[in-house]
Amino acid sequence: MNGAELIVDAFGRVREVVHHAADGLTARQLAERLDPDANSIAWLLWHLTRVQDDHVADASGVEQVWTAQGWEQRFNLPFKTEASGYGQSAAEVGSVRVESAQLLIGYYDAVYEQTIERVRGLGDADFDRIVDESWDPPVTLGVRLISVVSDTLQHAGQAAFIRGILERRAG
Numbered sequence: 730m731n732g733a734e735l736i737v738d739a740f741g742r743v744r745e746v747v748h749h750a751a752d753g754l755t756a757r758q759l760a761e762r763l764d765p766d767a768n769s770i771a772w773l774l775w776h777l778t779r780v781q782d783d784h785v786a787d788a789s790g791v792e793q794v795w796t797a798q799g800w801e802q803r804f805n806l807p808f809k810t811e812a813s814g815y816g817q818s819a820a821e822v823g824s825v826r827v828e829s830a831q832l833l834i835g836y837y838d839a840v841y842e843q844t845i846e847r848v849r850g851l852g853d854a855d856f857d858r859i860v861d862e863s864w865d866p867p868v869t870l871g872v873r874l875i876s877v878v879s880d881t882l883q884h885a886g887q888a889a890f891i892r893g894i895l896e897r898r899a900g
Contacts, residue, residue: 732871733851739878740844743781743885747774747837750888751830758895759833760826765819770888772825774833775804776814777884782840783813784877788860788870789847800836848874 730738751759751774759771768776779795786793795801801810807824814822827833856871868876 732853732856733848736848736851736874736878737845739882740841740848743777743878743881744837744841746882746885746889747777748834750774750885750892751833754830754892754895756826756828758892759830760823761891761895762823763891763894768822768887768891769825770891771827771833772814772817772822773884773888773891774837775806775825775827777881778833778837778840779813780815781844781877781881783811784873785840785844785847788873791843791847794836794839794843798839800839803832804836 750770754770760769762769782793782795791797796810804827806812808821814825851870856869856874858870859867860870860873861868
């Protein structure tokens with residue numbers, strides 16, 4: 730197994746958790762927060778997808794799925810186009826509301842497809858390419874992709890945890 734195959738497998742695992750966390754939930758369940766400052770499932774899945782979309786598109790030199798495929802209009806959120814959820818306030822988190830789980834899953838799947846398309850063709854030497862010189866040391870493609878996998882898997886796990894709490898409350 731080479732590096733690209735490992736990264737593809739990792740993103741596939743994220744996708745499984747995203748689907749499990751959202752599939753079949755109502756708009757109310759997706760928006761529910763365990764306390765007034767907590768993240769909702771909708772926000773967590775939107776945020777993790779925005780980060781993956783932003784970082785993979787930037788590293789690949791392509792347009793984000795968010796704008797290229799019209800997801801920004803479908804979500805109709807009160808944020809700037811480039812918003813990804815990073816540093817948002819509790820009020821902003823609460824404003825991420827979606828009409829269905831399918832909207833979140835659809836956007837995630839579109840980003841997943843672009844991610845896999847970009848990663849599948851990489852050779853092991855490609856992972857050493859510098860993609861962000863604003864850090865010291867500069868960030869390589871390999872480090873960026875692992876960072877995205879780590880961040881998205883954590884947020885997907887948080888969403889799955891919240892789903893479990895909601896299901897136990899419902900009895």
